[in-house]
Amino acid sequence: MPRVLVCYYSKTGNTKKMAQLIARAAEESGVEVELMRAKDVKGKDFAKFDGIIIGSPTYFGVMAAEVKDLLDRSIACYGKLMGRAGGAFTSSGNLAGGNETTIMSILQALLIHGMVVQGDHQGSHYGPVAVGEPDKRAEEECLRYGERFAELAKKLMA
Numbered sequence: 692m693p694r695v696l697v698c699y700y701s702k703t704g705n706t707k708k709m710a711q712l713i714a715r716a717a718e719e720s721g722v723e724v725e726l727m728r729a730k731d732v733k734g735k736d737f738a739k740f741d742g743i744i745i746g747s748p749t750y751f752g753v754m755a756a757e758v759k760d761l762l763d764r765s766i767a768c769y770g771k772l773m774g775r776a777g778g779a780f781t782s783s784g785n786l787a788g789g790n791e792t793t794i795m796s797i798l799q800a801l802l803i804h805g806m807v808v809q810g811d812h813q814g815s816h817y818g819p820v821a822v823g824e825p826d827k828r829a830e831e832e833c834l835r836y837g838e839r840f841a842e843l844a845k846k847l848m849a
């Protein structure tokens with residue numbers, strides 16, 4: 692069974708709620724999930740997972756420093772993550788407050804690791820986005836994303 696890490700930084704709880712929904716849906720879709728705060732993840736831990744999903748609040752249109760710190764520490768796994776599944780999500784204060792650029796800033800690092808990122812032709816194309824606390828739309832996006840990510844991780848592992 693693939694192992695998936697869902698890790699996040701969240702100051703006021705919005706990104707954390709998204710992480711919990713994504714983790715639950717992925718688990719229900721048949722992967723083993725570990726839900727962790729970014730600061731508790733060691734850089735070398737990434738290599739233990741078949742899929743990694745990272746969530747951050749939108750801070751000035753990019754990821755928060757704690758998430759960047761984790762990605763910088765993930766250099767410990769450089770060359771070991773090729774072909775594994777990667778994904779990202781965010782909560783921003785405003786509708787067009789830089790949420791897509793935040794997701795892309797995380798995905799950029801995962802792509803540099805050689806990870807495989809799946810987009811979506813519906814809804815949030817790059818990964819789930821909530822504006823503030825996740826509303827019904829954002830909750831559904833997170834659940835759908837967790838399910839889809841689990842399927843991707845299973846396919847890549849097969």
Ligand SMILES: Cc1cc2nc3c(=O)[nH]c(=O)nc-3n(C[C@H](O)[C@H](O)[C@H](O)COP(=O)(O)O)c2cc1C
Nearest residue numbers: 701702703704705706748750751752783784785788
């Ligand atoms: C330092 C800082 C920078 C922020 N920058 C942005 C921003 O550029 N665009 C935006 O829409 N919201 C911005 N916000 C708002 C947060 O993204 C938003 O409140 C988010 O829901 C917080 O997520 P959390 O509850 O997981 O901490 C910022 C908040 C802080 C504290």
